[in-house]
Amino acid sequence: MKRPSAHDTEVAIRPARRPLFGDVNLGDRLAQSGGALIAGIVVVILAALVLQMIQASTPAFSKFGLGFLFSSKWDPVKDDYGALPFLYGTVVSSIGALIIAVPVAFGVAIFLSELAPSWLRGPVGFTIELLAAIPSVVYGLWGIFVLKPFMAEYVGPVLKSTLGWLPLFQGPYDGLGMLTGALILSIMILPTIASISRDVLRAAPPTLREGALALGATRWEAIRYAVLPNVRSGLVGAVLLGLGRALGETMAITMVIGNKVDISASLFEKSSTMASQIANQYSEASDMQLAALTEIALVLFAVTLLFNVGARILVWRTGRMPGGGRSA
Amino acid sequence: MSAPEAPPVAPSSALPRQATGVDRRRAFVDKLARGACVAATVLAIVPLVAVLIYVAAKGIGSLSLDFLTNTPAPMGEVGGGIKNAIIGTLLLVGIASLIGIPIGVITGIYLAELGRYSKFAQAVRFSADILGGVPSIVIGVFVYTAIVLHWGYSAMAGSVSLAIIMLPTVIRTTEEMLKLVPDALREAALALGVPRWKAISSIVVRTALPGIATGVMLAVARIAGETAPLLFTAFGNDAVSTSLTKPIGSLPQMIFTHSTSADAEWHRQAAAGALVLVILILVLNIGARVFIRRRG
Numbered sequence: 001m002k003r004p005s006a007h008d009t010e011v012a013i014r015p016a017r018r019p020l021f022g023d024v025n026l027g028d029r030l031a032q033s034g035g036a037l038i039a040g041i042v043v044v045i046l047a048a049l050v051l052q053m054i055q056a057s058t059p060a061f062s063k064f065g066l067g068f069l070f071s072s073k074w075d076p077v078k079d080d081y082g083a084l085p086f087l088y089g090t091v092v093s094s095i096g097a098l099i100i101a102v103p104v105a106f107g108v109a110i111f112l113s114e115l116a117p118s119w120l121r122g123p124v125g126f127t128i129e130l131l132a133a134i135p136s137v138v139y140g141l142w143g144i145f146v147l148k149p150f151m152a153e154y155v156g157p158v159l160k161s162t163l164g165w166l167p168l169f170q171g172p173y174d175g176l177g178m179l180t181g182a183l184i185l186s187i188m189i190l191p192t193i194a195s196i197s198r199d200v201l202r203a204a205p206p207t208l209r210e211g212a213l214a215l216g217a218t219r220w221e222a223i224r225y226a227v228l229p230n231v232r233s234g235l236v237g238a239v240l241l242g243l244g245r246a247l248g249e250t251m252a253i254t255m256v257i258g259n260k261v262d263i264s265a266s267l268f269e270k271s272s273t274m275a276s277q278i279a280n281q282y283s284e285a286s287d288m289q290l291a292a293l294t295e296i297a298l299v300l301f302a303v304t305l306l307f308n309v310g311a312r313i314l315v316w317r318t319g320r321m322p323g324g325g326r327s328a
Numbered sequence: 329m330s331a332p333e334a335p336p337v338a339p340s341s342a343l344p345r346q347a348t349g350v351d352r353r354r355a356f357v358d359k360l361a362r363g364a365c366v367a368a369t370v371l372a373i374v375p376l377v378a379v380l381i382y383v384a385a386k387g388i389g390s391l392s393l394d395f396l397t398n399t400p401a402p403m404g405e406v407g408g409g410i411k412n413a414i415i416g417t418l419l420l421v422g423i424a425s426l427i428g429i430p431i432g433v434i435t436g437i438y439l440a441e442l443g444r445y446s447k448f449a450q451a452v453r454f455s456a457d458i459l460g461g462v463p464s465i466v467i468g469v470f471v472y473t474a475i476v477l478h479w480g481y482s483a484m485a486g487s488v489s490l491a492i493i494m495l496p497t498v499i500r501t502t503e504e505m506l507k508l509v510p511d512a513l514r515e516a517a518l519a520l521g522v523p524r525w526k527a528i529s530s531i532v533v534r535t536a537l538p539g540i541a542t543g544v545m546l547a548v549a550r551i552a553g554e555t556a557p558l559l560f561t562a563f564g565n566d567a568v569s570t571s572l573t574k575p576i577g578s579l580p581q582m583i584f585t586h587s588t589s590a591d592a593e594w595h596r597q598a599a600a601g602a603l604v605l606v607i608l609i610l611v612l613n614i615g616a617r618v619f620i621r622r623r624g
Contacts, residue, residue, distance in 0.1 A: 031525035035438035039452045041431055042499065045492060046455040049462070049470045056473040107368025115362055116369075124369060126617065131376045133546075133613045135553025137580045138602045141587045142379045145386070145595065187375045194372065218358035248463020250556035251580075255588060275465050275556070282472065283560040297469040301462060308461035 057295035059288060068295060074261045081292035083274070083299060085261050089178070090273040093253060094246035096182030101190045102239055109197035114223055125195070132191035140255030143184045148175035148256065156268065173268035181257035181271070185246045193242035196315065200234030201227065237314030244307040248300060250275040274300045380606070387603030390596045400566050403591050410601050412568045413582040419483060419570060420562060420578055421552050424490035429544055432495050436502025441528045460496030467492050468557025476561055483569070483576040486562025493554060494547040501543025505536040542620040549612035553605060555580035579605045
């Protein structure tokens with residue numbers, strides 16, 4: 001009842017090529033499905049992370065609602081919690097760190113990609129990357145024993161005598177506080193911003209630079225008017241990635257920011273960040289306090305996620321510029 | 329205003345053009361900007377040098393065989409060491425590597441060779457990127473709620489958090505290194521009738537191995553100094569412990585608790601602990617670079 005067709009001959013041939021035992025494609029199919037199974041772990045971890053933290057912070061969310069983000073109370077006795085002081089501390093210290101780190105990091109990036117002789121690029125780039133390899137806690141140690149006395153003795157008095165009329169530099173300063181925290185954060189995010197900006201600059205088409213130089217531009221003019229405008233979004237991406245690091249950075253800033261739950265305009269004042277508050281209290285917290293701290297962690301996760309995704313889109317767009325392609 | 333004899337066109341004649349005020353200003357700005365870039369680079373290196381000098385100068389005095397092979401003395405007493413912290417760090421990093429490296433490398437291979445542009449591979453890549461941006465303290469909070477709340481503080485919980493932290497780095501470098509392997513190698517192997525899994529494992533991966541090893545070493549160096557998540561997963565332990573189910577000490581945590589204490593002897597020990605940790609991390613970092621330069 002079957003029509004004879006070419007299909008039948010194919011079916012007839014197949015057993016000869018594929019013996020019952022020792023399927024030649026068995027290894028490939030195992031590798032494919034096994035690989036997919038293991039690759040799926042990272043998706044599972046991320047999903048578990050989000051769900052687990054949402055679940056653990058639910059008590060705080062149902063008790064305080066959205067008001068949690070706008071309340072500045074942190075009272076374990078009355079079990080009344082708000083995240084505002086930590087949001088404020090995180091935002092101010094991170095922005096302060098960016099203000100200090102970005103100009104320096106761009107200088108480093110331009111030096112490494114445009115100005116340095118080629119024999120110097122490797123060693124200097126490596127040194128900058130080593131800066132990122134030093135653990136946060138070691139920066140914190142240095143911050144406590146070197147930066148703190150230095151800030152209290154030299155930087156504080158100078159700022160007070162010159163800019164003391166600003167609300168930013170009010171009150172006593174013993175070397176611990178928002179300013180020291182921002183400074184140590186700036187040191188820690190500098191390598192991130194510098195090395196990504198360097199890669200972004202290198203990815204710019206060399207013809208931009210060469211064209212400008214051929215027209216008689218100086219080296220700086222070629223960078224400033226031909227290269228930089230074309231990689232602007234990549235540089236913004238580098239800054240955002242640095243910001244993402246600054247927001248989540250924990251140990252160094254916990255050790256120098258003073259850990260006071262307070263909102264003050266003065267950079268001399270002790271403060272707290274979301275990360276430092278979690279680091280200080282998490283292992284001793286329970287019940288509602290634990291839920292509140294977990295909610296802070298969830299907010300921190302959401303904020304860093306926002307900046308990281310935005311940054312990646314910007315850096316990725318620069319990498320795909322037409323004519324670009326000196327490999328990073 | 330330039331000199332009247334300056335030709336309006338063809339300044340490329342043999343005679344050099346007279347430098348005008350504008351030219352001098354442009355040259356000055358050029359020099360200034362280039363100088364600023366050099367100054368920024370020097371400024372950026374200052375903290376690294378300052379930290380290294382401080383840790384070395386302050387730590388070297390307390391560094392001795394006794395310090396490395398004794399457990400901590402109670403606060404206020406002279407002496408005591410960091411044996412528990414060294415063993416703890418090695419154990420935590422070792423277990424984390426045992427979990428993180430195989431999963432990370434296999435995921436990287438899957439992304440570069442098997443999944444490539446499939447929807448699933450894109451989802452994996454995206455998850456790894458996001459996970460890589462999650463602050464380590466948030467990873468600690470996750471592991472606390474997922475593991476510590478049920479089974480208590482343990483070395484295993486600490487290792488799991490470190491493994492999650494290293495995973496994205498390992499995945500990313502493995503994928504990047506495999507992408508650098510020329511397609512001609514894959515095609516040649518397949519043309520000879522080698523099954524794909526064998527072409528990948530014995531040709532593609534082997535070619536990229538030095539690069540992958542470098543990335544893995546850098547990831548290990550990074551988790552060795554990680555502190556924040558350990559505070560409430562591994563928790564810390566003053567006694568030597570090798571049990572996976574008990575709290576365990578570590579070098580970064582010892583540096584944190586000692587340096588934030590009020591005791592001068594502990595401060596010195598914190599610096600010595602930091603010196604040990606920094607040496608460990610620098611060796612891993614420099615070793616990784618030398619490795620890729622020699623083999624890669």
